[in-house]
Amino acid sequence: MTKVIVVNGPNLGRLGVRQPDVYGRQDLDQLRSLCTRWGSELGLEVEVRQTDDEAEMVRWMHQAADEKTPVVMNPAAFTHYSYALADAAHMVGDAGLPLMEVHISNPSARDEFRKRSVISPVATGTITGLGFFGYRLALEAIAHLVDGE
Numbered sequence: 001m002t003k004v005i006v007v008n009g010p011n012l013g014r015l016g017v018r019q020p021d022v023y024g025r026q027d028l029d030q031l032r033s034l035c036t037r038w039g040s041e042l043g044l045e046v047e048v049r050q051t052d053d054e055a056e057m058v059r060w061m062h063q064a065a066d067e068k069t070p071v072v073m074n075p076a077a078f079t080h081y082s083y084a085l086a087d088a089a090h091m092v093g094d095a096g097l098p099l100m101e102v103h104i105s106n107p108s109a110r111d112e113f114r115k116r117s118v119i120s121p122v123a124t125g126t127i128t129g130l131g132f133f134g135y136r137l138a139l140e141a142i143a144h145l146v147d148g149e
């Protein structure tokens with residue numbers, strides 16, 4: 001079974017209480033169960049992680065590249081400014097692995113600073129604005145890409 005990590009950046013541990021009008025009322029544990037279930041339906045072993053720490057997220061990318069693990073990433077606010085994370089995500093692509101960028105909201109329809117993603121140029125694809133369902137689509141994309149190899 002292909003292992004996939006679903007990594008979530010800062011403040012996503014506050015899902016359910018943080019701006020529910022934007023991010024919904026479901027929390028990280030619910031996201032974890034959904035992703036695990038969707039993964040098993042797709043033949044993927046999914047591990048959902050969250051961190052508020054940029055260095056930890058960077059290390060997870062190094063590990064994914066070394067262990068050949070495809071990635072679903074919601075970089076949260078790191079999306080808009082973290083060149084360190086963009087460089088680390090680039091290494092995942094260099095290792096021949098898919099990296100799907102997901103946003104629960106549609107950042108382009110929000111504040112000016114959210115309109116730029118430094119991650120999109122190094123992602124295999126980007127899904128925005130579909131709530132938690134975006135993670136499902138990202139996992140499907142990974143199942144499809146891995147299957148095609």
Ligand code: DQA
Nearest residue numbers: 075076077103104105107114
């Ligand atoms: C987000 C969008 C980002 O702009 C924001 O900083 C987040 C969450 C999303 O999932 O919609 O924390 O990545």
